[in-house]
Amino acid sequence: MTSPTHSAGPGQGGAPPGKLVFTTPAGGRRVASVRFGRESRRDRLLPQLIRNCLLDDEGQQCVQVRLTAEDAANPAARALLETETGTALHLHRLLGDTDYAPLFPRVVGHELDTAEPFLLYAAPRGIAAARTHVMAASDQQRFTRDLMTALCVLDGQGLVLRGLSPATVLWDGARVQLWGLEAVTRAGRPRSPWGRLPFCSPEQRRGEGLADSRDAVWSAAQVLYRLVTGRPGPADGAPADLGEHRVLDRMFRKAFDPRAVGRPTPAEVLDLVSPGAGDRIRLTVPADETRPHREAFEEALRLKRQAPLARPRDGSGAPSERGNGEVLCPYCLQTIQLDLTKLFVADNTMQYKQPLDVSGISNPVVLDDIMRGAVQKCAADPDFPEHVIPVPYLTNGRPLTVAMVGQSSTGKSHLLTQMIAAITDGGLEPFGLTWQSVNPEQHARFVRERVQPLRNGNVLDHTAALGLDDFARFVESLLITDARGQVRPVAFFDLGGEDLVRTDAALRFLLGVDALVFVVDPALALPLPELDHARQRWGVEVNRDGDLAFGTVLDRLPKNGPYLDVPAAMVLGKADLLRFRPPVDRWLSRPPATSLDAALVRAESRDVHSLLRGHAGQAWLRPFDAIRRCTLHIASATGGQEDRGRYPAGAGPRRVLEPLLALLAMHGLIDVPGGAEAFAVGEAPGFETVPGRRAPGSGSTAGGTADGTTGGTAGGAAGGESR
Structure with a gap:
C-alpha cells in the first residue's frame, strides 16, 4: 500500500x-x-x-x-x-x-x-516507515511498543494483519498508526499467498496452513530490521548480522523463525519491549444488553424439549405418508397419483401433446429412461388450467414440500433462487446428498430465467402467479438422493405475502407443507438507524406487529399440542444491510458450511433471536414461539444492495443454503448427532459445549462469541485473498 x-x-x-x-x-x-x-x-x-x-x-x-x-x-x-x-x-x-x-x-x-x-x-498521522531513513535508537523502543500493541489488539479479536510492511506503518516521531486493513484475515482461516518479500512470512508467501497471529510478528521483525539497518532482511530466516543490533536481537531473535510455531506471539514480544504491557491492555467492555434475550432463548428451548410430541412421526420426521401413493400436485395443489393411462411425452415443438403407451416396453432400463422424461396430465381440479406433472415427481415416494413465507418485499424470490442455485452448484455434496432435476426442461428454464440473470447482477421480477389467488407459486422441484441412496422429491413454493388470502380453498395447501422458511425483512423489523436509508428508498416503515403473512400461515396450520410440528427456519434476509453490525457481521463472514454443526446452528439461532427480540419485539419471533423445531439464520441473497436497478458486482450470495440444510436435517435427509428430532431443540450432543464469552485480560482485548470464535469480524475478511 x-x-x-x-x-x-x-x-x-x-x-x-x-x-x-x-x-x-x-x-x-x-x-x-x-x-x-x-x-x-x-x-x-x-x-x-x-x-x-x-x-x-x-x-x-x-x-x-x-x-x-x-x-x-x-x-x-x-x-x-x-x-x-x-x-x-x-x-x-x-x-x-x-x-x-x-x-x-x-x-x-x-x-x-x-x-x-x-x-x-x-487524515493519517505521520509518514510511512518506508520513507524513514535509519531510525534512531531512542525511537526504536517506542515504535516497537506501539506496533506490537496494535498487533495485540488485532490478535485479541482473532484477526491477523497479513500486509504489514514499511509502507503500511506510519510514524510521526511519537506514535505508530497501522494501515493496510484490507489485508486482514481471521486467525485459523486457510492461508493464501499475500504480501511481498521479505515482509510476508514464509508460510503466508506459500499459502500453506492456517493464518496465525505470529505471521504478523514475522512481518514486524522485518519492518524493524529495515528501520534499524536501512536494508531488507532475508526472506527465510534471521539476518546474519542480527547479533550486531543488541535491542533488535533481544526482542526479535525468535521472530525470524521460518515456522510460526517457533515464533513468539504479539503479546510475548510486547512483554519483552515493555514488561507487563500486554497484561495492562484493557478495553472497556460495554454492558451485555443481549444477556436477557439469550436467556429467553435458552428458556424457550427448555420448554420445547419438555413438551410432548403432538403426534407420532415416521423416521423422516415428516407427517405420515398419504395412502395409495398420492402426492400433492405442485400446481393445482390437489392430490394425484401415478396413472399409466395419462402419460405424455414432448413432441418436436416441446409441447406435451404426444400420448405415451408404456405397456409394450419390457426392458426396465429403457422404461426408466423414458419415464424420466414423461409427464402425466393432472385432472385433479377440473377448473384449473391444464398442466402436467413430471413422472419422477410421482414415483419417488412422498415429496418434501418447502414453502417460503413472507411479504413480497422480503426478497424471498432472490433467496430461493440462490438457494436452488447453491444446490445445483454442488452445495449439498459435503453432506452426502446429490441432486437431479425432476424435469430437465423446466430446470433449464429456471436457470435461464432466474439464476443467470441474478448472477449477472439483474434484479429479478416478481414470480408470475400460478393460480390459487396468487397464494402459492410453484418455483422448482429437485430429486435429492441421501447417503443411503434413498431418493426424495423436494418441491419449492413461494407463498404470496400481501396476496395471501385467508380462505380454505387457498390455505388448505398448508396442510400438506412439510417445511417452512419464514423470511424476515430487516427494514420492516428492526428500527436501527443504518436501515433508515433503505426504508426511505423503498417507502416502507418499521412494523412492530410482525409480518402479517407469518400469522396467516401459523393460524392455519394444525396444532395438536402446545407447538406446531412442521419443521421451520427463520431467516433474517437482506442481511447485507447490516453486514458491519454484530452479530450479523460475524455470521456473514463465515465461509460456506461443509458440515452441519449442531452447536453452531444453535449459536446462530441464539444470536438472531437476541437481535430480533432486542430490537424488533416478540411479534417478529412468532414462528419460533409457535413451532417446536425452528432454527434461525442470517443470509443475504445478493451480498449487497442494488444500485439503479442492478447489483454493481453481480449478486454474491452469503449463507443462503444454511436454512435449507437445517430443514433437511430435521427431516432426516442429513444425519446429525442425536437424530433429526433433537436437532433444533437442544438435545443433540455438543449443544452444551458452546463456549461462553470470556472476559478480556491476560493480553486479550475482547471476548469470545457464542460460536466459539473471537468477537467481531473483519467484514469480508475471508474474501479477496488472491494476491
Whole structure:
C-alpha cells in the first residue's frame, strides 16, 4: 500500500468540488460538499485508488479509498474493500476514544453498494516507515511498543494483519498508526499467498496452513530490521548480522523463525519491549444488553424439549405418508397419483401433446429412461388450467414440500433462487446428498430465467402467479438422493405475502407443507438507524406487529399440542444491510458450511433471536414461539444492495443454503448427532459445549462469541485473498 500523503491538498490541482453521500460509522447518512486532491494507486498490486479530500461543510480533511467502476465489477476487488471497511468499523466500535484508537486509521464514512464504492478515513498521522531513513535508537523502543500493541489488539479479536510492511506503518516521531486493513484475515482461516518479500512470512508467501497471529510478528521483525539497518532482511530466516543490533536481537531473535510455531506471539514480544504491557491492555467492555434475550432463548428451548410430541412421526420426521401413493400436485395443489393411462411425452415443438403407451416396453432400463422424461396430465381440479406433472415427481415416494413465507418485499424470490442455485452448484455434496432435476426442461428454464440473470447482477421480477389467488407459486422441484441412496422429491413454493388470502380453498395447501422458511425483512423489523436509508428508498416503515403473512400461515396450520410440528427456519434476509453490525457481521463472514454443526446452528439461532427480540419485539419471533423445531439464520441473497436497478458486482450470495440444510436435517435427509428430532431443540450432543464469552485480560482485548470464535469480524475478511 502506498501511504496516504498531504502533498496534494484537496482542491489544489484536484477535481472540482462536488457532493459526497455516505454512511457514517453510527449508521446515519451524510451529504457533504467535497474537493478532491490528486489520485494515486494505493499499491501497484492492489485495485484500490487513494486521494486526499476536504469535506467543505466542516473543513474536515480525509482520505478516500475507492474503486473505479471497472475494478468494482470484480468481486475480489470489492471483497478487499469490504474487508477493510468491516475491520475499520469494528475497530472504531471496539476502541472508541481509548488510548489505542490512534494506532489505527479512524473511519469517517463508507458507501459500498454503488458502482464506484469507497471508504473515508480521517487524515493519517505521520509518514510511512518506508520513507524513514535509519531510525534512531531512542525511537526504536517506542515504535516497537506501539506496533506490537496494535498487533495485540488485532490478535485479541482473532484477526491477523497479513500486509504489514514499511509502507503500511506510519510514524510521526511519537506514535505508530497501522494501515493496510484490507489485508486482514481471521486467525485459523486457510492461508493464501499475500504480501511481498521479505515482509510476508514464509508460510503466508506459500499459502500453506492456517493464518496465525505470529505471521504478523514475522512481518514486524522485518519492518524493524529495515528501520534499524536501512536494508531488507532475508526472506527465510534471521539476518546474519542480527547479533550486531543488541535491542533488535533481544526482542526479535525468535521472530525470524521460518515456522510460526517457533515464533513468539504479539503479546510475548510486547512483554519483552515493555514488561507487563500486554497484561495492562484493557478495553472497556460495554454492558451485555443481549444477556436477557439469550436467556429467553435458552428458556424457550427448555420448554420445547419438555413438551410432548403432538403426534407420532415416521423416521423422516415428516407427517405420515398419504395412502395409495398420492402426492400433492405442485400446481393445482390437489392430490394425484401415478396413472399409466395419462402419460405424455414432448413432441418436436416441446409441447406435451404426444400420448405415451408404456405397456409394450419390457426392458426396465429403457422404461426408466423414458419415464424420466414423461409427464402425466393432472385432472385433479377440473377448473384449473391444464398442466402436467413430471413422472419422477410421482414415483419417488412422498415429496418434501418447502414453502417460503413472507411479504413480497422480503426478497424471498432472490433467496430461493440462490438457494436452488447453491444446490445445483454442488452445495449439498459435503453432506452426502446429490441432486437431479425432476424435469430437465423446466430446470433449464429456471436457470435461464432466474439464476443467470441474478448472477449477472439483474434484479429479478416478481414470480408470475400460478393460480390459487396468487397464494402459492410453484418455483422448482429437485430429486435429492441421501447417503443411503434413498431418493426424495423436494418441491419449492413461494407463498404470496400481501396476496395471501385467508380462505380454505387457498390455505388448505398448508396442510400438506412439510417445511417452512419464514423470511424476515430487516427494514420492516428492526428500527436501527443504518436501515433508515433503505426504508426511505423503498417507502416502507418499521412494523412492530410482525409480518402479517407469518400469522396467516401459523393460524392455519394444525396444532395438536402446545407447538406446531412442521419443521421451520427463520431467516433474517437482506442481511447485507447490516453486514458491519454484530452479530450479523460475524455470521456473514463465515465461509460456506461443509458440515452441519449442531452447536453452531444453535449459536446462530441464539444470536438472531437476541437481535430480533432486542430490537424488533416478540411479534417478529412468532414462528419460533409457535413451532417446536425452528432454527434461525442470517443470509443475504445478493451480498449487497442494488444500485439503479442492478447489483454493481453481480449478486454474491452469503449463507443462503444454511436454512435449507437445517430443514433437511430435521427431516432426516442429513444425519446429525442425536437424530433429526433433537436437532433444533437442544438435545443433540455438543449443544452444551458452546463456549461462553470470556472476559478480556491476560493480553486479550475482547471476548469470545457464542460460536466459539473471537468477537467481531473483519467484514469480508475471508474474501479477496488472491494476491
